[in-house]
Amino acid sequence: MATTERQGRKSRSTSARKAADRAKANGKEAGQPPRVKNDALLDLYRKMVEVRLFEDAAQRGFRTGKIGGYLHVYSGQEAVATGFLHEYREGDRIITAYRDHAHALLLGSEPKAVMAELYGKGTGLVKGKGGSMHLFDVANGFMGGYGIVGGHIPLGVGMAYSLAYRKTGGIVQLFLGDGAIHNGAFHEAANLAGLWGRDGLNPTLFVIENNQYGMGTSVERSTAMTDLGSKFDSYGIEHEKVDGMDLEAVLDCAHRAAERVRESGKPFAVEALTYRLVPHGAADFLEKYRTKEEIREWRQRDPIGLLERTLLERDAADEDALKAIRETAKARSDEAVQFADESPDPDLTELTTDVYAGEMHVPAAGSGIGE
Amino acid sequence: MPVKTYRDALKAAMAEEMQRDESVVLLGEDIGVYGGTHLVTNGLIDEFGPKRVIDTPIAENGFTGAAIGMAMTGLKPIVEMMTWNFSFLAADQIIQNAAKLRYFSGGQVSVPLVIRGPNGGGVQLSAQHTHSLEGFYGHFPGLKVVSPATPHDVKGMMLSAIRDPDPVIFLEAGALYGTKGEVEDGDYTVPFGKARVAREGTDISLIGYGRQVNLLLRVADKLAEDGIEGEVIDLRSIRPFDSETIVASVRKTNRAVVVQEQWRWFSVASEVAAIIQEQAFDELDAPVERVSGAEVPAPYARNLELAAFPSEQQIIDAVQRVLYRVATTSATTR
Ligand SMILES: Cc1ncc(C[n+]2csc(CCOP(=O)(O)OP(=O)(O)O)c2C)c(N)n1
Ligand SMILES: [Mg+2]
Numbered sequence: 148m149a150t151t152e153r154q155g156r157k158s159r160s161t162s163a164r165k166a167a168d169r170a171k172a173n174g175k176e177a178g179q180p181p182r183v184k185n186d187a188l189l190d191l192y193r194k195m196v197e198v199r200l201f202e203d204a205a206q207r208g209f210r211t212g213k214i215g216g217y218l219h220v221y222s223g224q225e226a227v228a229t230g231f232l233h234e235y236r237e238g239d240r241i242i243t244a245y246r247d248h249a250h251a252l253l254l255g256s257e258p259k260a261v262m263a264e265l266y267g268k269g270t271g272l273v274k275g276k277g278g279s280m281h282l283f284d285v286a287n288g289f290m291g292g293y294g295i296v297g298g299h300i301p302l303g304v305g306m307a308y309s310l311a312y313r314k315t316g317g318i319v320q321l322f323l324g325d326g327a328i329h330n331g332a333f334h335e336a337a338n339l340a341g342l343w344g345r346d347g348l349n350p351t352l353f354v355i356e357n358n359q360y361g362m363g364t365s366v367e368r369s370t371a372m373t374d375l376g377s378k379f380d381s382y383g384i385e386h387e388k389v390d391g392m393d394l395e396a397v398l399d400c401a402h403r404a405a406e407r408v409r410e411s412g413k414p415f416a417v418e419a420l421t422y423r424l425v426p427h428g429a430a431d432f433l434e435k436y437r438t439k440e441e442i443r444e445w446r447q448r449d450p451i452g453l454l455e456r457t458l459l460e461r462d463a464a465d466e467d468a469l470k471a472i473r474e475t476a477k478a479r480s481d482e483a484v485q486f487a488d489e490s491p492d493p494d495l496t497e498l499t500t501d502v503y504a505g506e507m508h509v510p511a512a513g514s515g516i517g518e
Numbered sequence: 519m520p521v522k523t524y525r526d527a528l529k530a531a532m533a534e535e536m537q538r539d540e541s542v543v544l545l546g547e548d549i550g551v552y553g554g555t556h557l558v559t560n561g562l563i564d565e566f567g568p569k570r571v572i573d574t575p576i577a578e579n580g581f582t583g584a585a586i587g588m589a590m591t592g593l594k595p596i597v598e599m600m601t602w603n604f605s606f607l608a609a610d611q612i613i614q615n616a617a618k619l620r621y622f623s624g625g626q627v628s629v630p631l632v633i634r635g636p637n638g639g640g641v642q643l644s645a646q647h648t649h650s651l652e653g654f655y656g657h658f659p660g661l662k663v664v665s666p667a668t669p670h671d672v673k674g675m676m677l678s679a680i681r682d683p684d685p686v687i688f689l690e691a692g693a694l695y696g697t698k699g700e701v702e703d704g705d706y707t708v709p710f711g712k713a714r715v716a717r718e719g720t721d722i723s724l725i726g727y728g729r730q731v732n733l734l735l736r737v738a739d740k741l742a743e744d745g746i747e748g749e750v751i752d753l754r755s756i757r758p759f760d761s762e763t764i765v766a767s768v769r770k771t772n773r774a775v776v777v778q779e780q781w782r783w784f785s786v787a788s789e790v791a792a793i794i795q796e797q798a799f800d801e802l803d804a805p806v807e808r809v810s811g812a813e814v815p816a817p818y819a820r821n822l823e824l825a826a827f828p829s830e831q832q833i834i835d836a837v838q839r840v841l842y843r844v845a846t847t848s849a850t851t852r
Contacts, residue, residue: 215641215642215818215820216641216642216643216644216647216818217643217647264818267642267818267819267820267821267822268819269819271819275817275818275819275822276644276645276817276818276819276822277644277645277818278642278644278818278819280644280646280647281644281645281646281818293646294644294645294646294647295603295604295606295607295646296576296604297576297607298646326575326576327576329575329576329577330575330576330577330578330607331577331579331580331607332607361575361576362547362548362552362555363548363551363552363553364547364548364551364552364573364575368551368573369575369576370575433553435551435552435553436551436552492819492820492821493817493819493821493822495821495822495825497817497822498812498814498817498822498825498826499812499813499814502813502814502815509812509813509814510782510812510813511812511825512810512811512812512825512826512827512828512829512832513809513810513828513829513832513835513836514775514807514808514809514810514832514835514836514839
């Protein structure tokens with residue numbers, strides 16, 4: 148099948164290749180028919196391109212000073228969130244860290260509102276209060292982006308308990324990085340998930356976005372046990388690996404995993420092997436921790452490029468159709484930028500709202516005299 | 519005297535002490551191969567190797583606790599908090615172990631540990647990445663808490679910190695890393711518990727620390743155009759605290775405004791105001807004012823963030839009130 152052929156073309160044994168092989172050994176079985184039909188696949192291609200172009204625009208916004216603070220983009224990892232969030236059902240809850248733009252967009256947040264948030268405008272997804280790291284869209288199931296590594300993991304496990312307790316039928320998809328897994332919060336929360344899941348009270352689907360690095364520290368330099376899925380063994384949680392650059396493989400794995408979590412009320416974990424094709428944050432320019440060659444090798448496995456080849460090979464689309472999709476996506480991201488740029492700053496009264504529910508006087512900056 | 523940046527002065531202190539003393543080791547996230555998120559430790563791994571410049575996983579509680587253990591058994595670790603915002607994960611180790619070990623071991627154990635990193639806000643990092651923790655850490659007996667404002671002080675105070683037999687919370691102002699100043703070569707220390715008169719004046723004491731010191735100096739220049747001579751005091755050290763210098767200044771000026779970026783309630787400025795009224799009540803011609811950040815988690819949007827931190831104008835307004843140059847309501851109890 149297509150994946151095998153694609154891999155056959157590359158003969159060098161690269162880290163990118165090894166990651167794919169490692170995933171294959173555990174992941175989808177050969178010879179299965181594709182789970183998603185061609186037109187649906189084309190639609191997912193459109194989503195991935197929209198995410199990529201949105202991120203490109205965000206990086207430009209950062210470079211031109213329109214976006215402040217930290218900006219972490221998802222470029223290279225699109226197939227992971229796209230594949231997993233394809234399993235999103237109403238009533239589910241999604242939670243991730245600060246690399247969160249893709250998750251919001253894929254769950255249906257308006258690109259305009261997301262870009263406006265990055266621009267710190269009053270029309271932003273969270274009124275300009277949170278910025279890039281704290282996107283929230285509760286109506287679409289998105290329980291947020293969080294800035295403290297590992298800090299969101301216990302929250303996701305608690306949400307899963309709540310969904311099961313209230314018999315909602317929903318599950319939690321809890322995304323976390325390879326770096327976050329070494330944090331105490333992960334281990335405490337994973338233990339709780341395993342424990343509560345024994346009684347069907349923890350429908351958490353852990354998705355490890357293993358992009359090989361936490362900032363400048365590789366997985367190998369972070370732990371003596373680099374098989375990250377195995378961390379879940381200690382907590383009685385089953386797990387598998389998937390090639391996170393291959394959308395079809397992710398779709399297949401995500402489907403099985405989500406079904407199983409939904410039916411059993413027990414947690415399950417997937418380690419998606421992927422790669423950040425961009426620096427950790429938009430402000431980082433030195434990348435002393437990895438080589439240009441490595442980045443080049445992984446670029447060969449850019450999830451969008453791989454999917455394009457599949458679509459063409461299957462005659463699901465021709466070059467013109469793909470180009471049209473890219474152009475429409477570009478127009479959408481341009482629109483988002485224009486909207487963000489033209490939107491007003493948040494009203495200054497917003498400074499002191501949302502600190503508590505309801506009315507409570509919040510002193511402004513300064514001396515508090517004469518207020 | 520050679521001119522250095524705050525960042526280079528800080529690095530020089532650590533590098534020089536590492537050359538002199540093999541028991542000094544560094545630990546932290548991305549301090550080695552990556553060069554340090556704020557480049558403070560850039561190059562040190564090449565000079566001292568990975569056994570002394572230890573890149574850690576993202577495990578603040580674990581590596582801070584491990585550093586305490588190292589300190590208890592003959593090493594002098596310097597832990598980098600990539601930013602102090604992440605120290606909450608290590609707060610249990612810092613507060614429950616580092617601060618109290620000497621006491622609850624009946625004096626058998628020392629913890630010669632430095633924890634350092636950037637603190638404070640101003641670059642739109644929003645709620646989870648913007649804290650000024652002087653008051654928070656200053657609350658705990660057993661910790662020493664310092665906040666140097668100049669390249670000269672950051673080197674001298676880092677050397678004091680490394681040689682100190684007790685745990686030191688070393689709060690660098692992230693916004694100051696690139697600022698330049700004269701820094702002596704070689705070995706010198708700036709002692710803890712000694713404030714600095716950054717500018718002499720007779721009319722009002724302007725008290726702050728960290729990056730607020732530069733703000734106060736700018737304000738003092740402006741006030742001077744108006745004939746008001748402000749005396750700017752840089753606290754340098756939060757615990758131990760130099761009440762003597764503060765009280766002496768207020769005896770001279772009879773008026774004080776205390777400025778900080780952190781929240782007002784239960785803060786350093788509150789403590790300074792209390793000390794002044796306890797020790798110099800009869801000398802005061804007006805209530806002490808505290809100028810602080812808004813009592814909200816830090817917002818992201820630029821306009822909101824600017825509104826959340828003390829501004830020059832707010833300080834000038836406070837000075838005018840304390841000098842009774844404008845009508846004033848009495849200090850609120852909020
Ligand atoms: C508790 C904590 N420590 C340190 C940081 C600084 N930091 C931000 S992102 C990051 C790397 C996280 O890596 P990973 O979990 O693999 O996610 P990725 O960035 O690769 O998506 C670090 C160390 C933080 N935000 N929180
Ligand atoms: Mg990572």
